[in-house]
Amino acid sequence: MAPEPSAEPTPPDHNHAKEQRHGRPHPSPLAQDPKFPRWLRQVTATGGCAQPIHLSGTTTTRDVLTGEILHHYDTRNEPGERLLIRCRNRRATVCPPCSRLHAGDTYHLLRAGLLGGKNTPTTVRDHPRLFLTLTAPSFGTVHRTGERSRPRRNRGECEHGRPLGCGAIHDPAEPVIGQPLCPNCYNYTTHVLWHAHAGKLWDRFVRAIRRHLATAAGLTQSRFPDYARLSFARVAEYQRRAAVHVHAVVRLDGPAGPDDEPPAWGSTDQLTEAVHSAAQRITVGTPYSPAVGELTLRWGTQVDTRPLRGDLDGPPDDAVAAYVAKYVTKGANDTGAGTDYRLTTWDDIDAARVNKHVRTLMRTCWRLSNLPEYAPLHLRAWAHTLGYRGHILTKSRAYSTTYAALRSDRTRHVSHTHETGTTADANWRYIGSGHTPGAALIAAGIAEDAARHGEVIKHISLLNAGGAVGPG
Numbered sequence: 001m002a003p004e005p006s007a008e009p010t011p012p013d014h015n016h017a018k019e020q021r022h023g024r025p026h027p028s029p030l031a032q033d034p035k036f037p038r039w040l041r042q043v044t045a046t047g048g049c050a051q052p053i054h055l056s057g058t059t060t061t062r063d064v065l066t067g068e069i070l071h072h073y074d075t076r077n078e079p080g081e082r083l084l085i086r087c088r089n090r091r092a093t094v095c096p097p098c099s100r101l102h103a104g105d106t107y108h109l110l111r112a113g114l115l116g117g118k119n120t121p122t123t124v125r126d127h128p129r130l131f132l133t134l135t136a137p138s139f140g141t142v143h144r145t146g147e148r149s150r151p152r153r154n155r156g157e158c159e160h161g162r163p164l165g166c167g168a169i170h171d172p173a174e175p176v177i178g179q180p181l182c183p184n185c186y187n188y189t190t191h192v193l194w195h196a197h198a199g200k201l202w203d204r205f206v207r208a209i210r211r212h213l214a215t216a217a218g219l220t221q222s223r224f225p226d227y228a229r230l231s232f233a234r235v236a237e238y239q240r241r242a243a244v245h246v247h248a249v250v251r252l253d254g255p256a257g258p259d260d261e262p263p264a265w266g267s268t269d270q271l272t273e274a275v276h277s278a279a280q281r282i283t284v285g286t287p288y289s290p291a292v293g294e295l296t297l298r299w300g301t302q303v304d305t306r307p308l309r310g311d312l313d314g315p316p317d318d319a320v321a322a323y324v325a326k327y328v329t330k331g332a333n334d335t336g337a338g339t340d341y342r343l344t345t346w347d348d349i350d351a352a353r354v355n356k357h358v359r360t361l362m363r364t365c366w367r368l369s370n371l372p373e374y375a376p377l378h379l380r381a382w383a384h385t386l387g388y389r390g391h392i393l394t395k396s397r398a399y400s401t402t403y404a405a406l407r408s409d410r411t412r413h414v415s416h417t418h419e420t421g422t423t424a425d426a427n428w429r430y431i432g433s434g435h436t437p438g439a440a441l442i443a444a445g446i447a448e449d450a451a452r453h454g455e456v457i458k459h460i461s462l463l464n465a466g467g468a469v470g471p472g
Helices: 015-021 036-045 096-115 122-126 188-196 198-216 221-226 268-281 317-328 346-351 356-368 372-377 403-415 437-465
Strands: 053-063 069-074 083-085 129-134 229-238 244-253 303-307 393-395 422-433
Touching: 036 083, 036 437, 096 122, 096 229, 096 244, 096 317, 096 393, 096 403, 096 437, 129 268, 188 198, 188 356, 188 372, 198 221, 198 229, 198 244, 198 268, 229 317, 244 268, 244 317, 268 303, 346 356
Parallel strands: none
Antiparallel strands: 053 069, 053 083, 053 422, 129 244, 129 303, 229 244, 229 393
């Protein structure tokens, strides 16, 4: 079977009339093509993807027992002899339609681990669960919103002649929020190296939670998997100071995972205590550098934990899933913390549309990458993310379903294919991406319609459920 380009039902073909209403130029050569209706169905099937992938090839589906050909698909019969499929980019700045779909998948992935569904038992809602936030430590005093940034009575100055405090109360929209009071005092080197080791900090944090729980239960750490399993899903978000902090859902299961009841000693209070202990105690050391020395990195002092009980005593599970999912679609351009594209030259840093604070972090990545002791960190390749090398979303294997499973289910639902006992021979190759200017106008209209349709469905669901619903 051909790669499925769609995850959404095909809306009526009324985009040309809408273009004329909005005063957009009508791409007449495209519309006059005899295969235009089929091309329009392809674009609609991608939800109006802004950067669709163009594929050429064939798929032949056969019966496993008889070898009979059940279905054959060939792009030679398609407009331009190609098939358009979604780009699946999670960033709203790159492709809004695919970003909305990705946010919806993330919502369902997170929700399944909280409430069950998608092959995850509903009994997980009764397991000990926490919604936690871990922050980066301070790398220097910055301007903050809603309060004075370290006001001082004596109005002292730092060694560079700048005030040690700021007496202003800043509005959240002010560009100065997150900027250092003194760039020369700010520890840009530690900021970048903390980002580069944030993944290792998280891994040690999770191991420390297991170790604390095992010790509290009178077990050795090696015996912990025989009694319990720690499952999680986490998402990284850039703060206004361009430092990453982590939102995560942590759940305690039995040894077999979500299908198994957690041990009697695995309470929510015990899990909370383990999280705070791990966040305060674990550290990661950097390689020794003659220029920098050896740094000891740790989480910030602000650790927020909220029990998830599925009742009025804690935040609603649906709201938590929606809250975390919204961060997955944010690109660096949205947050102002870096860029959505890699920086290949020093001049790219100068040309990037970022503030001075972020540009300095990029340059720090570039300079540190020249030190041999930091070569394994590949900081130059990650200068666009300010040294952060982790995925935006990561989860443990047993937390819930996967993106691949969600996409597979959606494909079967849209294409209505539930065939068993078949095999497919596929031969595909990439031949391009994107739209022509005229085609992009039509795709944008389709995406706008799909977004409006999604908002209506979300509003109806919210009214029916009386609570939060997922993105898109």
